[in-house]
Amino acid sequence: MNQDELKKLTISTASELLASKKLSSVELTQATLDVIEQQEPVINAFITVTKEIALARAKQVDELRAKNERLSILAGIPYSLKDVYNVKGVQTTGGAKILEGYISPYDATVEVLMKKSNAVLLGKTNCDSFGFGTTGEHSGFGPTKNPINIEYVPGGSSSGSGASLVYGGGVFSIGEDTGGSIRCPASFCGLAGLKTTYGRVSRYGAAPYASSYDTMGPMARNVKDVAIVLEHLAGQDARDATTGTAEVLPYSTLLDKSIKGMKIGMPKEYFGEGLDPEVRASMEHAADVFRSLGAEVIEISLPYTEYAVAAYYVIGTSETSSNLARLDGIRYGIEGEGDTWMQKIKDVRGKGFNDEAKRRIMVGTYALSAGYADQYYKKAQQVRQLLKKDFVRAFTEVDVIMTPTMPVLPPKIGENESDPLKLWLMDAFTVSVNPVGVPGLSVPTGFAKNGLPIGMQLIAPHFREDIILNVGYQFEQEVK
Amino acid sequence: MVYELIIGLEIHIHAKTKSKMFCRCDAKYFSAPPNSHVCPVCLGLPGALPVPNKKAIEQCIKLSLALGCNINKFSKFDRKNYFYPDLPKGYQISQYDLPFGYEGNVEIESTAGTKSIRITRVHMEEDTGKSIHSGAKTMLDFNKSGVPLVEVVTEPDFREIKDVTFFAKRLRQTVKYIGVSDADMEKGQMRFEVNMSLRKVGEAALPKYKVEVKNIGSISVLEKVIAYELKRQSELLDKGETPVQETRGLRDLTGVTHSQRIKEESNDYRYFPEPDIPPITFTDEQIFANRETMCELPTDKKARYMKDCGLDSALAETLIATKGRAEWFEQAIEGVTDNKVVSQIAKWFVGDVIAFMNANKVKLAQLKLSHEMLRELVELLNLGKISSTIAKQILPEMLETGKKASVIVKEKGLEVVNDEGAINEIVKKVIAANPKVLEDMKKNPAAYKFLIGQVMKEMQGKANPQVVDKAILEALQEK
Structure with missing residues (x-):
């Protein structure tokens, strides 16, 4: 299989080829590994390529298939994991230098589930360190480039997951989304990417950014593949007390339903000033497509939107400041120098964290400090409740909320270097979804004049991934 | 000058559970090789998540109820953030503003009769690892990391050393009774922290300073610490000085304290709700069930023995020393309606039987003397069939052989001569x-x-x- 074929390969096609034995998993895996090897020097989508694991698993699947064992639809299909997921015996860095060389002794639940499905792990993908970034430029292991045009960013923080799928380095990837980290690279790379409901997929074994926002989800070449992977990931986990009991639906079989009569709301706050005209045009076009499918598209309001970014960052950085406290260089990761423990920990954290991590730790520590917690952390939690109410109310009016995934087109690498705040604001449309906890799906809507993709975000009530997957799929089929 | 003691206690108790507080590691780590009871969760590896131990929470609720506390029906865990080498996550999972139990009350026997000690709160947290200092090196053992701890905090209601002793002993007894902990001091399962200051007798306001002594591992050392601090602080006050507000520590078991850390203001632990654990709610039914299934507490038992059985305080106290002892006694007096007989059984049990057990290191479970046998002995005595001299003489044989008194009396011809x-x-x-x-x-x-x-x-x-x-x-x- 060549790179052009690999670039388009979907789970459905791959599993048919494998099941009919027209293609072996070893062949598919080897071809993918070859493409990765060839592309990586330029794109830098992977931090670790697990070549041996990949080939061993592929061989094992082929053997099982030779014995006519009943296998999962994902069996033998190469995938990658964002480098926040722990895989036993493999380095796990979260994209941060401070964890370089840390070989995890355990598997994340996501990886346990993938392994159980006999999917083939290609490696761990690059990301902005700890998920702190919207562009993929802030990894401790170098920036990831967008294979569509290497002068541009692939989006972040699950940058390597997005970029690798663009160049054919795997059939799907599992990202992690705390404020848009799946949806943004999906949008900038022309992929489907799902931020699941908080509690839908176990967080166990995924290095955290902000514990009450972090969600795990698939990125793939189309909505159907996302639905298939979700079926394998969703569910309660005894190792994650925040996973929910809601029923796991057969998402991939619910895609064909007509969306006629469905109400889709476009929040006016998301279509104001600052929205790139090409993005706006693409959204208007998407709305027309929905109308043509029989859906009703109406304007709605999410009045607390303007406070979302501030609340998001106050809570997110607070949790981060605490989550990253364990990185003291004592039990794992790079070692510090110095005569005392305090000197060592200062050294480790000084050289192991990048500026963005330090910035967020400082902001979060401040927001939680005595005398300030009331006006920052607690106030932000109050705003969070109001944001939740906004969405709950909106969902009494509409079935789905539709927004642009990103307000801008993918920026060039280095374009926002000197303005961290601008990067924080770029997340405006994705971040509000995480404090609320609802699911959001990014689906490509078209391309800008410069050839870079544009995506829309579809949002549904808690645990209703089925609705946005259905709507996204219907849209995708219509514009194909 | 004579000063009045103002003392509040904080007590950490290892809850008795099979696994640790937030992971599945074996909680019985004592004397295990270092770092052999660890996993990603209690080592604080990236991505590992805490899942609360239901049993441990139940233990905390039970102790809260035993100490007369109210239960927060909506509760949660919080993160207490600070850096320390044996704190693997950089925060301790504890409870901040919504502890499981709050505003309790414990009656103690003091010089002037019973006295109330108010319980501020009873909350749940995880223990830290252990730093082992060896020369210039510090080694870390995380076996203890994540072991469930129940923390009891009292109001500064103690005015006498012996009140503290009484309370500490009673608390230890209580947790053992209700099965919350083995409270084995040797294994560090119960540790005290004392907050102490002095004021002139007759003054009503709390003193402006407070000295905290941490990590006290036994009740006798606790007494020594208070005695030492009483002397130290009195001397300073006599000289017109105010003792420094600080944390003091111990180097040995003499009770002598040393300054460790001067407290300018309270530490900023940046508490916030633990996002990895959803809030915990209790229904009235759940709380009621916990109360219903709880055994009779030592204080209640003692009161009952005194009121219903007419036993004196000292005898009743000895009988309730352990739950096993009290249970043995209660079985021995089953069906006995005459309080005189109850008292006789109590005295024989507390006197000769327990003395025998102590001397021969025999446990209650190994006792060959059955409840019926002790009852029969007292019965023979009351019927005038044997004298108390004979009773005293044959009891050791009964204890050693498990032979009934009547059998021994017959065999040896020890029956009372009425001829x-x-x-x-x-x-x-x-x-x-x-x-x-x-x-x-x-x-x-x-x-x-x-x-x-x-x-x-x-x-x-x-x-x-x-x-x-x-x-x-x-x-x-x-x-």
Whole structure:
């Protein structure tokens, strides 16, 4: 299989080829590994390529298939994991230098589930360190480039997951989304990417950014593949007390339903000033497509939107400041120098964290400090409740909320270097979804004049991934 | 100058659970090789998540109820953030503003009668790892990391050392009774922290300073610490100085404290709700069920023994020392309605039986003496079939062999002799041998009692003392 074929390969096609034995998993895996090897020097989508694991698993699947064992639809299909997921015996860095060389002794639940499905792990993908970034430029292991045009960013923080799928380095990837980290690279790379409901997929074994926002989800070449992977990931986990009991639906079989009569709301706050005209045009076009499918598209309001970014960052950085406290260089990761423990920990954290991590730790520590917690952390939690109410109310009016995934087109690498705040604001449309906890799906809507993709975000009530997957799929089929 | 003690306590208790607080590691880590009871969760590896131990929470609720606390029906865990090498996550999962139990009350026996000690709160947290200092090196053992701890905090209501002792002992007893902890001091399962200051007798306001002494591993050291601090702080106050507000530590078991950390203001632990654990709610039914299934507490038991059985405080206290002891006693008095008999059983049990157990290192479970056997012994005594001398004599054999008193008495022919003829003969003999007694009786009519002892001795204690008494008096009258 060549790179052009690999670039388009979907789970459905791959599993048919494998099941009919027209293609072996070893062949598919080897071809993918070859493409990765060839592309990586330029794109830098992977931090670790697990070549041996990949080939061993592929061989094992082929053997099982030779014995006519009943296998999962994902069996033998190469995938990658964002480098926040722990895989036993493999380095796990979260994209941060401070964890370089840390070989995890355990598997994340996501990886346990993938392994159980006999999917083939290609490696761990690059990301902005700890998920702190919207562009993929802030990894401790170098920036990831967008294979569509290497002068541009692939989006972040699950940058390597997005970029690798663009160049054919795997059939799907599992990202992690705390404020848009799946949806943004999906949008900038022309992929489907799902931020699941908080509690839908176990967080166990995924290095955290902000514990009450972090969600795990698939990125793939189309909505159907996302639905298939979700079926394998969703569910309660005894190792994650925040996973929910809601029923796991057969998402991939619910895609064909007509969306006629469905109400889709476009929040006016998301279509104001600052929205790139090409993005706006693409959204208007998407709305027309929905109308043509029989859906009703109406304007709605999410009045607390303007406070979302501030609340998001106050809570997110607070949790981060605490989550990253364990990185003291004592039990794992790079070692510090110095005569005392305090000197060592200062050294480790000084050289192991990048500026963005330090910035967020400082902001979060401040927001939680005595005398300030009331006006920052607690106030932000109050705003969070109001944001939740906004969405709950909106969902009494509409079935789905539709927004642009990103307000801008993918920026060039280095374009926002000197303005961290601008990067924080770029997340405006994705971040509000995480404090609320609802699911959001990014689906490509078209391309800008410069050839870079544009995506829309579809949002549904808690645990209703089925609705946005259905709507996204219907849209995708219509514009194909 | 004489000062009044103002003392509040914080007590950390290892809750008795199979696994640790937030992971599945074995909680029984004592004497295990270092870092052998660890996993991604209690080592704080990136991505590992805490899942609360239901049993541990139940233990905390139970203790809260035992200490008369209210239960927060909506509660949660919080993160207490600080850096320390043996704190693997950089935060401790604890409870901040919504502890499981709050505003309790414990009655203690003080000099002037019963006294109330207010319980501020009872909350749940995880223990840290252990730093082992060896020369210039520090080694870390994370076996203890994540072991469930229940923390009890009292108001500064203690005014006397012996009140602290009473409370500490009673608390230890209580947690063992209700099965919340083994409270084994040797294993560090119960640790005290004392907050202490002094004020002039007669003053009402709390002093402006407070000295905190941490990590006290036994009740006797706790007493010594308070005594030492009383002296140290008194001397400073006598000189017109105010003791420094600080944390003090111990280097050995002498009770001598050393300054560790001066407290300018309270630490900023940046508490916030633990996002990895959803809030915990309890229903009235759940709280009620916990209350219903709880065994009778030592204080209640003691009161009942005194009120219903007419036992005195000291005897009742000894009986309730352990739950096992109290249970043994209760089974021994089953069906006994006469309080005099209850008291006899209690005394034989507390006196001879427990003394035997202590001397021979025998546990209650290994005791060959059954409840029925002790009851029978007392019954034989009350029926006048054996004398107390004989009872005392045969009890060790009963304890050693498990033979019933009636069997031993029969085998050895130890039954009380009521035969007046036989007794009269001995009486005559004894009177004849002790002519001096008649002289003594002129000054002291009770002097004849000496003769009773002599008769009993002659008859190896088997004679019925009442019959002997009567026989001697009659014989003497004849003289």
